[in-house]
Amino acid sequence: MGAxxxxxxxxxxxxxxxxxxxxDDRIEQMQGRSIAEIFRNSGExxxxxxxxxxxxxxxxxxxxxxxxxxxxxxxxxQPENARLFEKSKVPVVFLDGPADELFRRCGQEARERPLRxxxxxxxxxxxxxRPAYLKAAWHVDTSGKDQEMIAAEVACSLGLT
Numbered sequence: 084m085g086a087x088x089x090x091x092x093x094x095x096x097x098x099x100x101x102x103x104x105x106x107d108d109r110i111e112q113m114q115g116r117s118i119a120e121i122f123r124n125s126g127e128x129x130x131x132x133x134x135x136x137x138x139x140x141x142x143x144x145x146x147x148x149x150x151x152x153x154x155x156x157x158x159x160x161q162p163e164n165a166r167l168f169e170k171s172k173v174p175v176v177f178l179d180g181p182a183d184e185l186f187r188r189c190g191q192e193a194r195e196r197p198l199r200x201x202x203x204x205x206x207x208x209x210x211x212x213r214p215a216y217l218k219a220a221w222h223v224d225t226s227g228k229d230q231e232m233i234a235a236e237v238a239c240s241l242g243l244t
Contacts, residue, residue, distance in 0.1 A: 084156040084205070085185035086178035086225055087233060092153035094234040099243060102150040106158060109137040118155075135163050142171045160215035176237050177219035180226050182206040 089105050096103035107118050110133050114121055121130045134155060141152055158164050159175065168175055186205045221240045225233050238244045 085188035088153040096151040160212040175219040176221040
């Protein structure tokens with residue numbers, strides 16, 4: 084959360100002339116309700132089930148178009164989703180930053196973040212997920228950088244410049 088996946092993804096897709104998709108948008112479309120509503124009314128387990136179903140569809144769509152996909156903060160940390168990525172051979176980039184900076188960025192957004200909590204809870208969640216994130220083939224530090232700079236660094240890392 085707060086790393087800039089959606090914002091950077093949009094910038095990168097525009098730079099490359101590719102499509103962009105946010106996995107959370109697909110989940111909301113498939114479920115007919117917001118992420119916050121899913122968490123509130125059905126719980127995190129149901130959200131994760133919906134997330135995996137949406138991810139399977141997105142990954143199958145990638146064979147027909149060049150696309151940048153932004154995942155939710157916990158998507159890559161779910162073992163089933165990680166297996167889907169490994170099987171698909173789709174490149175995954177981990178946008179990293181200090182937990183306090185990521186927490187601050189989340190607080191500046193209008194959208195509700197069901198798992199944000201306070202800084203202590205956020206930092207704990209980040210540290211629990213971080214080992215999974217570090218399995219991504221590419222890592223980009225977002226600290227103190229704007230989205231254009233991060234997108235350029237991602238493109239360079241992937242050999243797309």
